Amino acid sequence: MIQDTVYDALIRHLMGPLVRYYDDPTVTEIMINGPNEVFVDGRGGVQAVTERLEDSAALRALARVILQFSGKRLDPLDLSLEARTPSRARVHIVQDPAARAGITLAIRQFAQDPPSIEDLEASGSLSGEAIAWLREQVLGHRNIIISGGTGTGKTTLLGILCRMMDPAERILTIEDVAELDLRMPHVVAMESQMPDAKGRGGITIRDLFRAALRMRPDRIIVGECRGGEALDMIQAMNSGHAGSLSTVHADDPGRALSRLETLCLMSDADVPLIAVRRQIVEAIDLVVQVRRTHGRRLVMEIAETVKDTEATGGYAMTPVFLRRDADAPLERV
Template sequence: MVAQRVALHRHLLDRINLGVLDTLPRAELVDEVRPLVREYVREKNFPLSARELDDLIFDTTDEMLGLGPLEPLLKDDTVSDVLVNRYNQVFVERAGVLEETDIQFKDEDHLMRIVTKIVSAVGRRVDETTPLVDARLSDGSRVNVAVRPVAVDGPMVSIRKFSKQPYTLERLIEGSSMAEAMKVLLVAAVKGRKSIIISGGTGSGKTTVLNALSSQISNAERLITIEDAAELQLQQVHVCRMETKPPTLDGKHEVRQRELLKNALRMRPDRIIVGEVRGEEAFDMLQAMNTGHEGSMCTVHANTPRDSISRLEQMIGMAGLPMSQMSIRQQVASAVDLIVQLERMHDGSRRLVSITEITGMENEVIQMQEIMAFKKTGVDAANRIQGFFCATGIRPRFLEEIAELGLYVPEEIFNPSVHLR
């Protein structure tokens, strides 16, 4: 069905004046599209009843008013990412594997019209002076756009689709992304207000895990989320969402994550959740974790737990504060309790590969201990990663502290001699 819709879109693009498409009322567009769809159905000899034909006409009209050729892909639940390299080349990711599609835009101007529609819907702009933009679709899907002059071959669009069904820890276990024992430990850590950094590379599932972990926070708490482009799917009753704002044409009135974090501290939050820490706001995030907002969470781009600590140190240095390396590390060691490390593997699978506890400082070195991990054992005949989840035998130091809150973690999940389920 998707292939038929793609072909129908091409048929319509060749016959409709795209310049007036957005100016037509829906009823008039239906009148324009109806004879063209009927002609196409007759040519292809599709056996459609009158009602099915009307449904196809109305669906097609909705797609023309939406994001055009991209609409069938956005409705396809098997697609997780849509990647437009240029107007006549579109890839998708299904089950971690990239594949090229038959979808094309009429020309570069058509693609640019869709791009403008996407970014303007969230109050942003894209042009030669602002060629790089982050935005989101109405369903929460994350969008990144690059246009000329930085995009040499014309507009490029990357869409990370928003899951219609919120991810839970149970779904991650079903998908072999983590073990049940890992869930037990992390749920106790979240409920026990341990501050957590979720670390991983691009596409490793950091936002997915952040959403899943945040679902364990009590409805009695006030949560404030801060993101460049809002995509978190928190299910709690008391959630306040904030999003950065790009500068205006004169380069003024930009609102960065650091300003949002400072403002969030004045809004009586119980926890602050930052979609991704990527700059000087790391200092303010750690300050929040250290000053009564325990249990806050954020994500960082890093390939190992130790790398994530180094990244935090570098980002705090970007704030330009008169702090020594030692004082920066003390801030990190006192603020962060756990690092959850994710990895996207070469077969496209995403796994939680390490849960690491920060235990303090020794001399000038932040001390860490791995609690649970994923161990690779090889690949199968289909080149899929094989391995198992296991405990290292080390008990987290915070277990005694959360036990005072009535939170208990069974001792057997820390047994290193058995594979975690």
């Protein structure tokens, strides 16, 4: 698109000497901590670099243009904002005075050609046996949560699992900032939007999820569960929309379900805890746990949810594949 080309050229111009990292496929994150401090995350881990933007005005101009491309604005009343670039990089912006050093940007970059399942096997992140098993679960319309910390490859793995789906299926994706590049025949990508200065035109993840249920989806993919939309997703999984996938921030499969529980309770629905817990157990079939260790992104565990909540009194998981440590292979339990 012409608009994408124009914005890409403008962003590249405003990045000045930092454009070399913007163009480097080995750099996964550019962290601009105010105008005087820049770090990049690449194959060698997180490192400080000597290049800088000219001044705080140049940094503010860069943030403003990135937000404009995403249909948003740099408003002093919105101190934390998310956006994306024409290259599909995800950008998080925190403004001063919340960011003491001045406007701070974290630019998460993704490969122009998304990694394949073969790439994950070659890197040792997944075994051939685990890949075959996961493909069966995806085609069997099981509900899957990918759990991990920041920068562990959750979105990458989510995209790979989605590309295992039947190409004839209608897939609806819902994200705060569009990142997924599924390259499937029938994908409807939806992105939340902020309202304008008069409160018009905004739409939330929850609004989009409810809209998606009326759009004849075969699959609903939520890029990341962060709030009350988790309850809508869980209820949809339990009411005929099986085969959904999402990601959540957690350290292990059991905590991933506890995290979903907390997010469900953040909704405006007055649902008792015991009912939320039972719905989560009934909805989520398995959790894939990922971790980043020494620059490597690894699947550490694939676990199934134990459906008998009365016997456990909470969440119990049965490991199917497990990696004992970062140097060990992923093995069938």
